[in-house]
Each structure stands twice: as structure tokens, then as C-alpha cells.
Amino acid sequence: MQRLLIGALLFLPSPAHAHLVGMEFGDFYAGALHLIVAPEHVAILITLACIAAFQSRNVARWILIALPVGLGFGGAAAMIWTTEIPTTLIGLSLAMLGIAAAAALRVHLAVLIAASVLVAGLHGFTNALPAADGGADPLLYTLGAMSAGTVLGTIGIAAATVLAARHRMVPMAYRIVAGWITASGAMYGALSLAA
Amino acid sequence: MFFLRTLVLVVASALILPSVALAHSAEGIAGGAISGFLHPLAGPDHLLAMLAVGLWGAQLGRPLIYALPIVFPLIMALGGVLGIMSVPMIAVELGIALSALVLGLAIIAAFRAPVPIAIALVALFAVFHGYAHGAELPSAAEPLAYGLGFVVATGLVHLAGVAIGLLNERPPAGPTVVRAGGGFVALSGAYFTAAAVGIV
Numbered sequence: 580m581q582r583l584l585i586g587a588l589l590f591l592p593s594p595a596h597a598h599l600v601g602m603e604f605g606d607f608y609a610g611a612l613h614l615i616v617a618p619e620h621v622a623i624l625i626t627l628a629c630i631a632a633f634q635s636r637n638v639a640r641w642i643l644i645a646l647p648v649g650l651g652f653g654g655a656a657a658m659i660w661t662t663e664i665p666t667t668l669i670g671l672s673l674a675m676l677g678i679a680a681a682a683a684l685r686v687h688l689a690v691l692i693a694a695s696v697l698v699a700g701l702h703g704f705t706n707a708l709p710a711a712d713g714g715a716d717p718l719l720y721t722l723g724a725m726s727a728g729t730v731l732g733t734i735g736i737a738a739a740t741v742l743a744a745r746h747r748m749v750p751m752a753y754r755i756v757a758g759w760i761t762a763s764g765a766m767y768g769a770l771s772l773a774a
Numbered sequence: 775m776f777f778l779r780t781l782v783l784v785v786a787s788a789l790i791l792p793s794v795a796l797a798h799s800a801e802g803i804a805g806g807a808i809s810g811f812l813h814p815l816a817g818p819d820h821l822l823a824m825l826a827v828g829l830w831g832a833q834l835g836r837p838l839i840y841a842l843p844i845v846f847p848l849i850m851a852l853g854g855v856l857g858i859m860s861v862p863m864i865a866v867e868l869g870i871a872l873s874a875l876v877l878g879l880a881i882i883a884a885f886r887a888p889v890p891i892a893i894a895l896v897a898l899f900a901v902f903h904g905y906a907h908g909a910e911l912p913s914a915a916e917p918l919a920y921g922l923g924f925v926v927a928t929g930l931v932h933l934a935g936v937a938i939g940l941l942n943e944r945p946p947a948g949p950t951v952v953r954a955g956g957g958f959v960a961l962s963g964a965y966f967t968a969a970a971v972g973i974v
Contacts, residue, residue: 618807618918670918681844751840758844759925762851766921769855770911 610723653703670768677761810923828935857908874963881956
């Protein structure tokens, strides 16, 4: 009887919500999606995953804590201090982290945490700035960005770490990708500066 | 032999493909990425030199097989920064033309350059290529998407060169094919050099 009831529950249709904004969670999804669709934010998550692959597991897992903390601080700062920061800094952050990954640097734990929080804070700030200007709920928007960053970061870092141990050419592919991200970041920074 | 036949078939098929007319040019991130991706592929001098970097890297083996495709886009981006900032530089076109000539000759001769020399040579040429691209960048393009498209296209051409260069490990025909590829790049480079100094 119990099994039958559980089975019947599984077949119950879930309600369809046409307007998530009406549930007051729209800003949460907006924050999450904004982080996912902006190439600069995705590129930094990929770079952090590449860096993690070159660290020991004990060190790499700290990125997963530093990432949402930084995104949270950045989001909170954007709500208080709504001044735009030069996009050149975003390019610079990509270039700096990209170089560390391309060189397969093994970074000291404290340095890695500090750099991760700083860079995630920078990206969290630029991600949340449009929301602060647009009147979105700051808490939901920032929580959305933190959640998306944590999910993507976890998947990326786990995948990068596991794959790196599978084949000797995989770390080399990470270094090549990181080199490309560094180059893109440098060009982005220069183009922003020139514009 | 099967690989070579397939390669020839693919290249021949690609040559007879019609070019596509696009009714709606992409804008924003997609437009920037597409524009950046196509930019390094549009000039034969750039294309052949980048292909030669991969070919030579494969001929030289580890660590240069992966070091050169990392170094070239990195230094090219720095050259691009100089171009974007309009920093004066001399003989850019000549530098690009010479890169195809010199790298082509290195492949023909199967020149086993020491690692620092190979990296320095490729880095030097990358500055010229990057500068030319940087100076020609459309100011309206979405900057990061453009840069990503541009760098990824460059990297993929290197990897194509590496893939062809791996034929070097399949004697007796493989090394000859690679060196013949180098010959084609060198001949083209000689023409580009002659054009750059105004002979042709």
C-alpha cells in the first residue's frame, strides 16, 4: 500500500508556472542567468577550473568556498557603491588568472583563496551592477549569481580535476585554453582602454 | 594512405563550397565572436604562418608541440594591444611575410632549433601578426567576444597545423608531406616578402 502511494505520488503532474516573476523569484533567475550568459564571467569560471586542476585536491576545493563568498561580497558592494569600474580590470583579471593556469602554477593556499575572492568579487560586482541600476531585488539577484557561480564552479572544477588525472594530454589542453583566455583578456582590456 | 586520401578529399570539397550570403549580420556577443573568429582566417599570409607554427611545432616534438601554440596567441595578443593603442611599429607587413618564409624554410630543413630559440622566433613573428590584427580591429565589435573568437581561431589553425604535422611520425611518406607543406608556406612567404618590399 505504501509503495503504491509513493508510486502514485511520482505520477502526479507538477504545476506549470508561466510567470516566474509573479512568484517573486524573477530577480534570482536574472542574477543566475546574467552570470551564465556573459562571456567574461564564464571565462573566469573556466580559468578557475583550469587553475584548480593544477593544485592538490585539498587546495583546489577552497576555490569552491572562495567563489560564492567573492560573488556575494561583489554583489553586496554593487548595491552600496553603484559606480562603474573600468572594464579593463575584468580583462586584467582574465589575463592574470589565465597566465597562472597556462604556467600550471601551484599556488599557496592563502594566495589562491585571496585571488579567488578578489576576482570573484570583481565579477560579482560587475554582474550585479545592472541590477542595482535597474531596481532588482539585490538579495535575490546576488543569491542567484552566487548559486549559478557555485554550481558552475563545482561542475567545472570537478570535471577539470577528474579529467586531468585520466590522460597526460588533458592538462596540456587546459594550459592551451588558459593561454587563449589570457590572450583574449589582454585584448579585451586593451580594447576597453582604447574605447 | 587512407588518411592522406581523406585529407585531400576534404580539402578539395571545402574548396568548391559556395560562400554563404547572410541576410542578418549578427550583432552583440555573437557578432563579435564571429567577426573575431573570421578575422585571422581572412588573410592568407596570417593563415599560412599560423599553420606553419603548428607544423613546425609537431616536427620539433615535445615540449614545443604544445609550447608554440600557447606562445603564439599570447604574444600575438600583446602585439594586438600595441596595435590597438596605435604604438608606432616599423615593417609590420614585412615581418608577417618573413614569418611565413622563415617558418616554411625551417619546416623544409626540419630545423631542430633549441627550445628558447624556437620560442623567441615564433614570439617575434607573433608580435607582427598581433599588431596588424590589433590595428585593424573594428571599434564597434563586442570586445571580449571578438578577442575570444580571434584567439580561438588562431589556436585552432595551430592545432590544424599540429594535426597535419603529426604525419611526420608516419614514414616514409609522412615527413615528405610535412616538408612539402613547409615548401608551400615558404614559397608563399617569398611572394609575400617580395610584395611587401614592392618587387611584385
